[in-house]
Amino acid sequence: MKIYVDADGCPVVDIAVGVAKEYKLEIIVVKNYAHEIADLYATVVSVDISRDSADFYIINRIEKGDIVITQDYGLAAMCLSKKAICINQNGFIFSQNNIDGMLNRRHLYQQLRRQNKYYSKAKKRIPEADREFEIVLRKLIEKHNFQVP
Template identity: 35%
Template sequence: MTLTILIDADACPVKDEVYRVADRFKADVRVVSNSPFRIPDSPRIKRVVVDDGFDAADDWIAEFAEAAPPNTCVVITADILLAQRCIKSGAAVLAHNGKPFDTASIGGAVATRAIMEDLRAGMDGPMGANAGGPPPFSKADRSRFLQQLDREMNRLSRLPPAQN
């Protein structure tokens, strides 16, 4: 069984970390984006450039995850709605900071996203809809991501073939 890691790559700060972990587990990687990125020269790593259409990269990732056999796909994304789609397909999903999304957490994440979107839309003044945002990406985030990705890959690689 080959594991596949799908990267929502346009704003992903952990691509190099994914490549290293994928190499250790002999996993395939798909780097999905609206524009080309440099990728390592490896037969297991493929670049997928989609058109600039709204959510084109998300659609490609979600469709791949849906078509993949159960327990063979890990999606790396900060997009909560994409995470929700992929979880429904049975994929494991991690945010760039290492936070796992799963069936227990995704509902709250989607609700919080909707509330924050409404709050930003209603803001007046010089800050407008640009106020706030995620905190800067840190070394601790990178470390947490590596630990969580390694944990997830170990879990998936140990599943018996009947579940794959």
């Protein structure tokens, strides 16, 4: 099992790396070259700044049972098709049961934004979201029979 982080704009990179290190799991942090991320434990991969470069890097390398941390519904859908486990920065687990509805809602909101009928405003991140993410990530790792060595 490996952990991949779609790191562009991801607020939980440090938490994910800390958990991976504790469980002695390989973690690959994928970012475009405009972001500055460095870590002594994680493998940090810089990709082109073009749209979806990080997504393509991840989807071409993941294997069944890998964990992918992303807020991108499209990447989550592709990862699920390869039997990877997908989680967002708030601890929400993407699944075959919920991804279609999320993709449909994303498409609807894109249409409304193009018509200037919908404006989304990101909520300020709260510390409880970090704690929930860490709890869910640990449960996923332990569910797949990985214990602290």
